Amino acid sequence: MMQHPISIYLLRILPAVAVAGVLSGCMTTRVEESKHASTGILSGESVVILEASYHAGNETEDEFVDCVSDTLQKGRKGLNVYPDDEFVDIMFPWFEPRTMPRGPEALPTLFERPGLTARLEESGVRYIIWLSGDTEQSGSGGSMSCAVGPGGGGCFGLAWWEDDSSYEASVWDVQDGKSVGAVSADVHGTSVIPALIIPVPLIARTRAAACKGLATELRSFIVNEGPL
Amino acid sequence: MTLVRPTRYPRFRRRLRTLTAAAARLRALTMIATLLLVGCSQSVVVDAEFPEAVIPALPLRIGIHYSDAFRGYQYTEDLPNDVEWYFDLGGVNTKLFDGIFSALFDITSVVENAGGDGAAFFGLDAVISPEIEAFEFSLPRQSRSDQYAVWIRYNLHIHDPTGTLITTWPVSAYGQSDARTFGASAAMEEAIIRAMRDAAASIIIGFAEEQKIREALLDDGDS
Numbered sequence: 001m002m003q004h005p006i007s008i009y010l011l012r013i014l015p016a017v018a019v020a021g022v023l024s025g026c027m028t029t030r031v032e033e034s035k036h037a038s039t040g041i042l043s044g045e046s047v048v049i050l051e052a053s054y055h056a057g058n059e060t061e062d063e064f065v066d067c068v069s070d071t072l073q074k075g076r077k078g079l080n081v082y083p084d085d086e087f088v089d090i091m092f093p094w095f096e097p098r099t100m101p102r103g104p105e106a107l108p109t110l111f112e113r114p115g116l117t118a119r120l121e122e123s124g125v126r127y128i129i130w131l132s133g134d135t136e137q138s139g140s141g142g143s144m145s146c147a148v149g150p151g152g153g154g155c156f157g158l159a160w161w162e163d164d165s166s167y168e169a170s171v172w173d174v175q176d177g178k179s180v181g182a183v184s185a186d187v188h189g190t191s192v193i194p195a196l197i198i199p200v201p202l203i204a205r206t207r208a209a210a211c212k213g214l215a216t217e218l219r220s221f222i223v224n225e226g227p228l
Numbered sequence: 229m230t231l232v233r234p235t236r237y238p239r240f241r242r243r244l245r246t247l248t249a250a251a252a253r254l255r256a257l258t259m260i261a262t263l264l265l266v267g268c269s270q271s272v273v274v275d276a277e278f279p280e281a282v283i284p285a286l287p288l289r290i291g292i293h294y295s296d297a298f299r300g301y302q303y304t305e306d307l308p309n310d311v312e313w314y315f316d317l318g319g320v321n322t323k324l325f326d327g328i329f330s331a332l333f334d335i336t337s338v339v340e341n342a343g344g345d346g347a348a349f350f351g352l353d354a355v356i357s358p359e360i361e362a363f364e365f366s367l368p369r370q371s372r373s374d375q376y377a378v379w380i381r382y383n384l385h386i387h388d389p390t391g392t393l394i395t396t397w398p399v400s401a402y403g404q405s406d407a408r409t410f411g412a413s414a415a416m417e418e419a420i421i422r423a424m425r426d427a428a429a430s431i432i433i434g435f436a437e438e439q440k441i442r443e444a445l446l447d448d449g450d451s
Contacts (some may be wrong), residue, residue, distance in 0.1 A: 211274075
């Protein structure tokens with residue numbers, strides 16, 4: 001009897017899924033959105049993802065911005081994402097950490113400056129997404145000791161730590177010059193390394209989970225027209 | 229035709245082996261010395277392209293004077309319990325300020341001195357001479373964060389066409405870069421470039437707002 005191709009495929013990926021499930025730490029994820037204006041994006045329009053200013057104490061990691069940007073444009077339903085560095089360059093010096101607009105109310109005045117509106121229209125950017133937040137270790141404990149001798153080596157013990165990834169994406173509609181809402185992702189995870197001769201790391205990738213959760217929610221937030 | 233005599237051939241081979249071993253030892257020593265030198269210092273030679281500023285030029289004809297110290301600015305700091313850091317900002321400094329001034333003013337030209345006895349800059353409204361007054365940096369382990377951080381304090385000396393100092397405008401700039409995204413030298417270079425862009429933003433946006441500059445150059449009907 002011939003096996004169905006999908007069954008073969010499932011049999012192949014099942015061990016990988018099982019191993020990934022076993023080897024990842026425990027995580028809780030909360031993704032929320034608040035929308036106070038209708039959204040929607042046309043095919044020629046794009047979004048740009050910028051990190052909030054470090055002059056205001058924000059420490060969002062560059063790799064998190066890259067992750068959200070990549071995830072948002074991935075797949076058939078992916079959005080057009082304008083490269084952040086390029087956007088900051090074409091708007092120079094108005095989107096530098098010191099000079100960037102601190103609120104959507106600053107946008108109309110900013111785009112009255114000569115040359116800026118033309119550059120914005122050229123870029124096709126409809127929404128600016130401001131990322132803030134970071135990942136911090138909130139606790140750790142346990143102990144592990146390793147030894148090596150002539151007959152071999154090994155580790156014994158248990159070490160654990162907790163990570164909190166908390167990020168927010170504020171979405172500004174540059175066409176209307178106003179904020180349309182925000183999406184936030186909070187992921188708490190505990191990573192554990194139990195060791196009985198061989199250490200087995202069970203890592204909770206909270207930043208990756210926050211990136212995926214935030215990007216997925218952002219996509220539907222922007223694409224779906226209404227509801228408020 | 230000269231041939232190596234069979235009786236002397238083993239001695240020749242022994243000497244060749246000795247020479248080869250000595251050369252190998254010398255090569256190994258050179259490699260170790262190079263590794264030690266590289267391991268004991270971090271060299272950051274900054275190079276960058278800066279974007280063109282989106283700003284209308286001020287109707288001023290400005291002479292730019294780069295001192296030798298500014299053109300060849302270098303900074304070295306030997307940190308306790310760390311490596312020696314060496315920075316070369318000379319080339320990128322002039323590139324940055326060429327870009328700032330050509331965006332900010334209608335006409336710019338490089339002049340050989342900023343003023344002094346007998347200086348008279350006919351056809352110019354002012355001469356600007358930038359300098360770096362201070363350069364500081366911090367490493368992630370010092371700030372207990374994931375950031376390399378850089379502070380640069382520039383002074384812009386502004387002279388009138390007779391060479392008299394109108395004002396010295398201090399501009400402080402800050403840049404930081406994520407240690408997790410780049411390597412140590414690359415992260416430090418990125419932090420410096422961000423600090424330089426910060427300085428450029430401050431100068432471009434703040435020049436016409438600076439009171440003494442406005443009074444001397446822009447409020448007299450020239451603008």
